[in-house]
Structure formats: structure tokens, C-alpha cells
Amino acid sequence: MFELPQLDLKNKVPDDEWQLRIDLAACYRLAHSYGWDDTIYTHISARLPGKNEYLVNAFGLAFDEITASNLVKVNLQGEILDDSPFKINPAGFTIHSAIHEVREDAHCVIHLHTNETIVVSTLEDGLQPICQHAMFPLSAIAYHDYEGLAVNAAEKARLQQDLGNAHTLMLPNHGALTLGPTVGEAFMRWADLQRACEVQVMALSTGKPLIPIAENILDTVKTQQNKVHTGSTGGQVSWPAMLRKAYRLDSSFAK
DSSP states (O other): OOOOOOOOOTTTSOHHHHHHHHHHHHHHHHHHHTTOOBTTBOEEEEEOTTSSOEEEOOTTOOGGGOOTTTOEEEOTTOOBOSOOSOOOOHHHHHHHHHHHHHOTTOSEEEEEOOHHHHHHHHSTTOSOSOSHHHHHHHTTEEEOOOOSSTTOTTHHHHHHHHHTTOSEEEETTTEEEEEESSHHHHHHHHHHHHHHHHHHHHHHHTTSOOOOOOHHHHHHHHHHHHHHTSGGGTHHHHHHHHHHHHHHHOGGGGO
8 A cells, every 4th residue: 555655844834835735735625525526636726825836736646635735836837846755747737727827816726527517518508597506607607618638738728718707617528617816715616616517407307497597687696796705705704614624524634
């Protein structure tokens, strides 16, 4: 059995980097607890404060093995910047680097392959306004067609163009991603998207006609959500509760 190297970066990195490592590691553990992970694949990245340096998971580790100390520091080219004993999956960082490169507000990018987001992204009509949870991703959503495994650098420009100013990107035949100015906000955006996709899959399985939310209500929610759901009054408020949950589940992520 392969024993993971036991790393301890606490008190060896700046305080703001350590806090970001705690938040990001917690995000990985929470994603695992909700069943959103995909063995050792998919990634969640976070930008270090004031730098073009990023934290991402080590290639070969499951989400429930991620800790604050074993996150790997890389640049936009996916080159490892510290003396970590771990490597990263360069192909896995392609999508993240494309977004971090052009979106200053994308301090955290969550890209996952859940069954429900794969299904909904692949439906011809995509995500539909049939539940309250869908209102939040629908306020700023985009789509990027599948081009195969993310190993072609030329795809980055097309992905960037398709994303535009959206904070949610559906990836037909593939999955989806959310981004945010903090780990907490990106996480809550993913939670809303995931729940909306689950509801849509369940609703469609009934085979019954659905009642869509009216367009004018969607416009109203776009205004409301900035006040009560995301940002300083939403994702920022929700995240401490999620962080406490991560500690209750298994505090080893904070090492």
C-alpha cells in the first residue's frame, strides 16, 4: 500500500496562503462528502492573493486525501513552483488556467463531472428555469462545446470566448464549472447548480409537463441574488458553516 508523504506547511507559508489552503482543502473534502468527485479526476483551483500563482490538487490523490499542505502551487503554465513531492495533471489544469488567465474575479474555479451536470449540459435546451435553485446559475450562464480531452492549448481561446462574463459554464458531454472571487462563493454557486440539475433530471423523469418560471421573475431574481444570496451576504456567510461542516466530517484536511 502506497503511503502518502506527510507534509506540514503550517507556519511555513504566509498566513493568507495558509488560510486559502484551508479553504480549498475543505472544498475538496466537502465535494467528496456530497459525492461530487470523480475518483482522482476533476479539479478545484484557487489563486494566491496578489499573485499569478495557484493551488490545485496533486495528481493521483482522491478528494478525501487532500490536505492544506499537499495542495500543489503552480503558475499559469501548470509548472510546479514549490518543492512538493507531488505532480499535477497538466491536462486537468488547462481549463483552469484558461479561466484564471482572463478573469481577474476568478480566484476559485470548480470543475466537476457529476452525473446530473453532464446530463443537463447535454440536453438540447440545457438548464431550464424550473426551480429556484436554477435562478442563480441562470443569471450568468454560458456553454462551451465538447472538443475532447482538454489537452489542446488552442481550445483555451475558444473556452475563454464562450465563458465571457459568466460565472457558470456548462460543458456538454462533460460536466460544468463555476467560478467566484472566493472559494466560498464558487462553492455555493456549484451547490446551486448541482441542486438545479438534480431537480431538472428528476422533473423530466416524470414525463409530465413542467411549469417554467416566467422571464420577468428571472430578471427579478438576478437583482435579488446580489443582495441576499451571493457575495458578502451569501457565499461569504454560507462558507463558514460549510467550513465547520468540513471540520466535523474529518479535520485532517486542515493539516
